[in-house]
Amino acid sequence: MKCLLLPLLAALALPTAVNSEVTNDYILKANQSKELFSERKFSEMTKICNELIEISPDNPNGYVCKGVALGLNIENQKKREAIRNFTKAIKINPEYNEAYFFRGLLQFQMRRRRDFGIARTACKDMSKAYFNKYPPALEYVKNNMSFVKYECYQFIRE
Numbered sequence: 001m002k003c004l005l006l007p008l009l010a011a012l013a014l015p016t017a018v019n020s021e022v023t024n025d026y027i028l029k030a031n032q033s034k035e036l037f038s039e040r041k042f043s044e045m046t047k048i049c050n051e052l053i054e055i056s057p058d059n060p061n062g063y064v065c066k067g068v069a070l071g072l073n074i075e076n077q078k079k080r081e082a083i084r085n086f087t088k089a090i091k092i093n094p095e096y097n098e099a100y101f102f103r104g105l106l107q108f109q110m111r112r113r114r115d116f117g118i119a120r121t122a123c124k125d126m127s128k129a130y131f132n133k134y135p136p137a138l139e140y141v142k143n144n145m146s147f148v149k150y151e152c153y154q155f156i157r158e
Contacts, residue, residue, distance in 0.1 A: 026055045033065050042073035058091035060096050067099075071106050081111055097134035100125040105140065108151065123152035 029052050036045035046069040052062030067085035086103035089096050104125030126148065129137035135151045141148050 018061060022028065024049065026052060026059070030061065030065070033069075037068070040072075042069045044068040046073065058092060060092040061094070063089035064096075064099050064102065067102060067106075071102070079106055082106055095132075097129045097132045097137070101129035101137045101140075103132055104129065108147075119151055123148075127152075 004073070029048050033045050033048045033052065036048060046066060047068035049062055049069050051060070052065055056062060063085040067082040067089070069082075070085065071082035083103055083106060086099045086106070092101070093099075107119075107122035107125070107158045113124035126137060126141065130141050
């Protein structure tokens, strides 16, 4: 169930919010990445996301796009690299709830999530998105309350 949730929620965070400095080429590439996402062509999507980053390296949307593509590509899943891209987006915009949400969600799905460092970061990231009322985080926590409580219990008490 949790593995199926990521693709559905990822569509919400693909580059949509663009600032005035973004070119038409950026917008076209962002739309192309959404099409590739819906077609589940994650390798091609990663290439487009790289082009988004080249066009506008200071725009966090390209990094979130690449993180989603890398995290969902079953043939060549690169979760750690995906997490690094979400982290780059957060460094560019520390209030970017989508990046916190996806980084936390991906870390919850990692095999070594019992590692306290990963679990702590996942809980903090999900909490940040949740308490900032990011809709997919609200929905995820609502639908997975027992899982989130179990995973984050020791950190909630701190």
